[in-house]
Amino acid sequence: MLLLIPGPVQTRPETRAALAQDIAPWDNDFRPTYASIRDRVRAIAGGQEGVHATLPLQGCGHFIMEAAIRTFIPAGGKLLIPQNGAYADRAVRLATECGRQVVALPGPDTRPVTGEEIDAALAADPAITHVAVVHHETGSGMVNDPEVIGPVVRARGRRLILDSVSAFGALPVDLSAHPEIDVVLFTSGKCLEGLPGIGFAVARIDSVTAAAGNAGSWSFDLLDVYEHAVRAGWGSFRFTPPVQALAAFGVALDLYAAEGGQPARLARYRENARILYDGVRGLGLTPYLEPRHQGPVIVTVHQPADPRFALQPFVDALKARGVLISNFYNTKVPTFRIGCVGAITPEQMRGAVAAIGGALDDLGVSRREAA
The missing domain is CATH 3.40.640.10 (Type I PLP-dependent aspartate aminotransferase-like (Major domain))
Structure with missing residues (x-):
């Protein structure tokens, strides 16, 4: 997982x-x-x-x-x-x-x-x-x-x-x-x-x-x-x-x-975040923040407008594909958030983007713009 x-x-x-x-x-x-x-x-x-x-x-x-x-x-x-x-x-x-x-x-x-x-x-x-x-x-x-x-x-x-x-x-x-x-x-x-x-x-x-x-x-x-x-x-x-x-x-x-301390850790997380941010946009989703304000720790995404989207079923579908994310949000509008930190490589983040797309397909979510 x-x-x-x-x-x-x-x-x-x-x-x-x-x-x-x-x-x-x-x-x-x-x-x-x-x-x-x-x-x-x-x-x-x-x-x-x-x-x-x-x-x-x-x-x-x-x-x-x-x-x-x-x-x-x-x-x-x-x-x-x-x-x-x-x-x-x-x-x-x-x-x-x-x-x-x-x-x-x-x-x-x-x-x-x-x-x-x-x-x-x-x-x-x-x-x-x-x-x-x-x-x-x-x-x-x-x-x-x-x-x-x-x-x-x-x-x-x-x-x-x-x-x-x-x-x-x-x-x-x-x-x-x-x-x-x-x-x-x-x-x-x-x-x-x-x-x-x-x-x-x-x-x-x-x-x-x-x-x-x-x-x-x-x-x-x-x-x-x-x-x-x-x-x-x-x-x-x-x-x-x-x-x-x-x-x-x-x-x-x-x-x-051994990794190289703070500069190396930040560089890896930034690359994870870049792959994720660009990846969810490529799937038709809308990131919560403008690129200039996006930090390297998490990427928060607006929940899609499609009525077939609901957060917990999406989390479950993603978990079935081997990726576990939070099943709650802390923003004023409905979102979901995905961490870019931890012992995660850029290649694994590319796999996570593919899993997100697959989970949305599993739910039949075609309207992916912000709700």
């Missing part, structure tokens, strides 16, 4: 094999593996030793996002969230339920937020201390570029939380060039092609240590994660981790480096 979702992604056999062991996470033989993972992740983020620290947390991307909001923004504090996609909507809810004041900056989910829009919102409200941005919107496939947003936030003297959950490892991030970024967030089961179960924050140490008393939660306090590492060592996890997933993640990082 070819798994074409934006996470958990298809993984290499070597990565999955690393799960098949029993490990004590506190054992001295495992500590160097975990400490090395923290160092390697910081390097991928462009972080600097002594300036940035890797602070993992058990769980999914929503968990690490909530931890960042709680840690860096005090209760009652105010943050700006460009609301141009489903995961930005979720960030608004997370922040609101954490007791933070949200200033939403509404926008369509078909284009990135602009620097001018961010600048105007910050100028209008000096009480905003942070901007929280979703780097890659997993519902639509659109990218909010920190190279555009970061300089504006820095010039206004504010701070940036970068939710790069579905982009990190493919889209570049260089923390050393962005002192305005308090933290970049991601998870193990996306573009680094590990197994799910671990959220990562690569954070400025000075911002973390200034956050005492903010979190209002022991479990979701990144300062406590940092203090535990300082006290117990960087090979020590604060609470019981998904240790087999950590071991597999170490293997995934080995494979990432």
Whole structure:
């Protein structure tokens, strides 16, 4: 089965094999593996030793996002969230339920937020201390570029939380060039092609240590994660981790480096996305985004106007042909989304395009323009 979702992604056999062991996470033989993972992740983020620290947390991307909001923004504090996609909507809810004041900056989910829009919102409200941005919107496939947003936030003297959950490892991030970024967030089961179960924050140490008393939660306090590492060592996890997933993640990082790191991973994903985008257009389907706004992680496609199309039967027909995609959508109009990430080659993506065409034929879908 070819798994074409934006996470958990298809993984290499070597990565999955690393799960098949029993490990004590506190054992001295495992500590160097975990400490090395923290160092390697910081390097991928462009972080600097002594300036940035890797602070993992058990769980999914929503968990690490909530931890960042709680840690860096005090209760009652105010943050700006460009609301141009489903995961930005979720960030608004997370922040609101954490007791933070949200200033939403509404926008369509078909284009990135602009620097001018961010600048105007910050100028209008000096009480905003942070901007929280979703780097890659997993519902639509659109990218909010920190190279555009970061300089504006820095010039206004504010701070940036970068939710790069579905982009990190493919889209570049260089923390050393962005002192305005308090933290970049991601998870193990996306573009680094590990197994799910671990959220990562690569954070400025000075911002973390200034956050005492903010979190209002022991479990979701990144300062406590940092203090535990300082006290117990960087090979020590604060609470019981998904240790087999950590071991597999170490293997995934080995494979990432062997492939050529971020530039090579991005190049492969971009080629996958190009083949898919051009392929669905060739089948008469309508991509959700214009080519200039299309990112490399997923391609979202309008559902066809043909009344014989329905999402779940299409997913089932595609699965019967060996390709599994998501059976839901996160856009304001009916779509389906296909992941371009994971241990997938361009040749496999060409096969997926053929399978999409075959599944539509199986359903008798001839009117393929947008509904």
